[in-house]
Each structure stands twice: as C-alpha cells, then as structure tokens.
Amino acid sequence: MTTSDPVSPRAWRQGVRAGLGASGLVLFCSFLGFGSLVRGSGIGLAAGLVSSATTWALPGQIAMVELYGVGASLLVNGMAVWLTNTRLMPMVITLLPQLTGGGRVSWRHYLIAHVIAITSWAVAMREVPNVPQEQRFCWFAGFAGTLWAISVVATAVGFWLAGSLPGPVTLGLVFLNPCYFFLLFVADWRPRMRLLALLAGGVLGPVLHPVTPDWALLIAGLLGGTLAFFADRLWRRLERRHV
Amino acid sequence: MSDASIWLTLLVAGLVTYFWRWLGVLVGGRIDPNGPLFEWVGCVAYALLAGLTVRMIVLPIGPLQATDLGCRLLAVAAGAAALQASRGNIAAGVGAGVAVLIGLTMAGLRLWG
Numbered sequence: 382m383t384t385s386d387p388v389s390p391r392a393w394r395q396g397v398r399a400g401l402g403a404s405g406l407v408l409f410c411s412f413l414g415f416g417s418l419v420r421g422s423g424i425g426l427a428a429g430l431v432s433s434a435t436t437w438a439l440p441g442q443i444a445m446v447e448l449y450g451v452g453a454s455l456l457v458n459g460m461a462v463w464l465t466n467t468r469l470m471p472m473v474i475t476l477l478p479q480l481t482g483g484g485r486v487s488w489r490h491y492l493i494a495h496v497i498a499i500t501s502w503a504v505a506m507r508e509v510p511n512v513p514q515e516q517r518f519c520w521f522a523g524f525a526g527t528l529w530a531i532s533v534v535a536t537a538v539g540f541w542l543a544g545s546l547p548g549p550v551t552l553g554l555v556f557l558n559p560c561y562f563f564l565l566f567v568a569d570w571r572p573r574m575r576l577l578a579l580l581a582g583g584v585l586g587p588v589l590h591p592v593t594p595d596w597a598l599l600i601a602g603l604l605g606g607t608l609a610f611f612a613d614r615l616w617r618r619l620e621r622r623h624v
Numbered sequence: 625m626s627d628a629s630i631w632l633t634l635l636v637a638g639l640v641t642y643f644w645r646w647l648g649v650l651v652g653g654r655i656d657p658n659g660p661l662f663e664w665v666g667c668v669a670y671a672l673l674a675g676l677t678v679r680m681i682v683l684p685i686g687p688l689q690a691t692d693l694g695c696r697l698l699a700v701a702a703g704a705a706a707l708q709a710s711r712g713n714i715a716a717g718v719g720a721g722v723a724v725l726i727g728l729t730m731a732g733l734r735l736w737g
Contacts, residue, residue: 403715424630431631435638440676445637449630458633463640468676471669473648478657486653494645499673549730553722555687556696559680560703560721561714566674567704568712574663578670586675587682597679602672610660610667 392516396523400531404504407561408528409535411439414554416539417546418443422450426540433536437529438498439558441465467599472502479509480517493518496525503565574613581605691725694735699725 412433419429424446432442441462448458473494481490505521512520546554570576582605589597655662680688681696688696703721710716 403718406715407718428630428634431634432637435634436641438641441637441641445633449633455629455633455636459636459640462637463643466641466644468669468672469641469644470648470651471665471672473645474652474655475662475666475669477649477652478655478662483657486649490649490653491646494649495642497645497648502669503673549726552687552691552729553726555684556691556699556722556725557718559677559684560700560725561718562673562677563681563700564703564707564714564717564721566670566677568707568714568717574667575670578667579674582671582674583678585671586677586679589675590679590683598672598675601675602668605671605675606664606668609671610664613667 389516389519392512392519393523395512396520396525397527399504399508399520400524400527404500404561405528405531407557408500409531409538410554410557412532412535413539413542414551415439415442415446416536416541417543417551418446418539419536420540420543422446424449426537429536429540430533433533434529436462437495437532438466438469461595464595464599468499468602469497471602472499473497476502476505476509480505480521482514482517489518493522493525496522496529498525498528499562501525501528503562503569507565507569573616574609577609577612578606581609691729692734692736695725695728695733698728698735 415433416429419426419432429446432445436442436445444461444465445458448461453461476497477490477494480493501521501524505524508524509517509521566579570579582601585601585605586597589600593600655665681700682693684691684696699721702724703717706720707714707717
C-alpha cells in the first residue's frame with residue numbers, strides 16, 4: 382500500500398490546468414446563476430460569497446437562499462440543506478480512498494473532503510485512474526481547489542451581472558448544469574454496476590419527485606442503488622453459471 | 625428579515641453540509657475499497673446523482689419550467705450525439721445541448737404539452 386506524496390507541485394499544476402477546462406467553465410456559469418439569485422434575494426454579496434466558500438454544494442445553497450427568502454425557520458432551512466447534501470457522504474467514501482491509497486486518516490483528508498462536490502467528484506472518478514497513485518492527492522487538490530475558487534469568483538460576477546443578461550442566456554446557464562451531469566454519465570457509464578445504478582436512479586428520481594419532493598432523492602439513491610447492486614450480483618452469478 | 629439571521633443561517637448551512645463530508649471521511653477510512661459495502665455505496669452515489677440530474681431535466685424548478693419538455697429532451701439528445709461525434713469531448717456536448725435548447729425555445733417549438 383502506497384501513501385500519497387504530500388507535495389507534488391507538478392501534479393498540483395496539472396490539476397489546476399484540468400480545473401480551468403470544461404468543468405471550470407460549467408461551474409463558473411452555474412455559480413453565475415447563484416450570484417444572480419443572491420442579488421435577487423437581497424441577502425447581500427458578502428453572504429453569497431461566504432455561502433459559496435463554506436458550503437460549496439450548489440443545490441443546498443440554492444435551497445438555503447430560497448427558503449431564507451420565503452421566511453422559513455432556521456430549523457426547516459437547516460434540515461433542507463442537510464437532506465439535500467446527503468449525497469456528499471457516499472461521494473467522499475468512494476473518492477477519498479482512490480486519492481490517498483488507503484492508510485491512516487489525517488487532517489489532510491478532512492480538508493480535501495470540503496472540495497468534494499458533484500462536479501469535482503464526477504470528473505475525478507473519471508480522471509483519477511489515469512493519474513499515478515502517489516500524485517492523485519495533489520492533482521485533486523489543484524483541480525478541486527481551482528473549481529472552488531472559480532465558484533467564489535463567479536458568485537461575485539453573477540451578483541454584478543444580475544438582471545443585465547438576456548432571458549435566453551439565463552435559460553442556457555440554468556440548463557448547463559443538468560446537461561453537463563447527464564453527459565458526464567453518458568461518457569462514463571461503465572462498469573455494468575454503475576450503468577444499472579444510473580438507470581435505476583434516473584427512473585426513480587423523477588417518478589418519486591411528485592409523490593414526495595423532500596425525500597425523493599434520498600429514496601431514489603438508496604432504493605435505486607440497492608436494486609442495482611443486487612441486480613449486478615445476480616447477473617454475475619448467472620454469467621458464471623452459463624460459462 | 626434581520627441582518628444577523630442570515631449569518632446564523634449560513635453557519636448552520638455550512639455545518640450541516642460539512643457534516644456529510646466529515647462522516648464520509650470517518651466511515652470511508654473503515655471500509656475496504658475492494659469489498660461489497662464499498663460497491664454498494666458507489667451504487668447509491670450514482671443512483672442519487674442520476675435521480676437528481678434526470679429530475680432537473682424532466683421536472684425542473686425555476687426558469688426552465690417555462691421551456692418545453694420535448695425541447696429539453698431533444699437538447700440532451702443533441703448533446704449526447706455531439707459527445708459521440710467529438711469522441712468524448714464533454715464541452716462540445718454541453719455546448720451543443722445548450723445551443724439546441726436556446727434555439728428551439730426561441731423558435732417557439734412545443735413538442736410536449
């Protein structure tokens with residue numbers, strides 16, 4: 382078992398360069414949208430920047446601003462953000478061992494976990510296997526750190542631009558996020574177990590949403606993921622039998 | 625709305641969000657990355673994100689509600705086609721998808737509802 386090299390400036394720079402690519406552009410546009418939402422909500426630029434820097438999980442941030450805007454209680458607001466971000470736990474569990482190569486948990490792991498969010502996770506799950514094990518931690522620190530910085534800057538830019546963008550551009554900015562995630566999954570659906578999980582979650586998510594908007598996502602994840610897990614095991618067993 | 629309450633709200637949002645990341649580090653350090661439990665957690669993560677993504681496309685909240693479902697589906701299909709044609713270039717796919725949605729919406733096309 383190898384532990385990751387604590388400092389590899391070259392890997393870090395490569396990560397930064399990766400962060401300045403397509404994923405950085407998509408996040409920039411997504412946080413432009415958040416910045417303009419902050420402007421409209423009246424909570425002020427400073428609060429918007431703090432939200433992007435300290436929460437850094439867009440769906441939860443949007444829920445926080447919108448619920449605050451309609452005067453929801455702190456408890457309701459906190460619960461909504463808490464539930465929305467449940468997905469972060471399985472994401473950290475699956476990505477972190479690939480970055481660190483196992484070994485003892487240290488403060489660096491708790492720090493890097495803050496920059497694991499949907500985009501950085503989905504791209505890293507695709508890219509990290511191509512990075513040498515001992516460079517992965519630094520690569521991801523550069524990559525996700527860049528995405529994080531871009532998000533904070535874009536929040537400010539979106540705040541200043543709010544209201545001055547034409548309608549179709551706003552529409553495009555909002556559509557960018559789901560379109561990007563969808564294509565990430567289309568480009569990276571192997572192995573079979575992952576494909577089954579994507580299909581199960583993709584069907585259950587929208588089907589459950591009208592029934593229970595609050596719990597749909599969590600149920601889609603747990604139920605869809607569990608179904609995919611057992612379907613894949615069953616499939617494997619049948620394959621073995623028919624060899 | 626008082627000024628102080630937004631900062632308290634931000635503090636709570638930051639803490640409850642980091643809670644999951646913290647728990648992930650804590651639990652992740654105790655799971656065998658090659659074992660079935662790890663595989664199951666991965667399935668849950670992908671199912672969650674797929675559920676969120678498809679819901680955002682099929683049943684959007686916010687400005688996308690004003691667009692037609694058929695146009696949104698055509699747009700992601702165009703994105704996937706551009707992704708294939710460009711041999712996995714995500715930026716090309718996303719660009720095509722967004723352009724098709726804006727184009728069809730501005731043309732006033734309604735295929736669904």
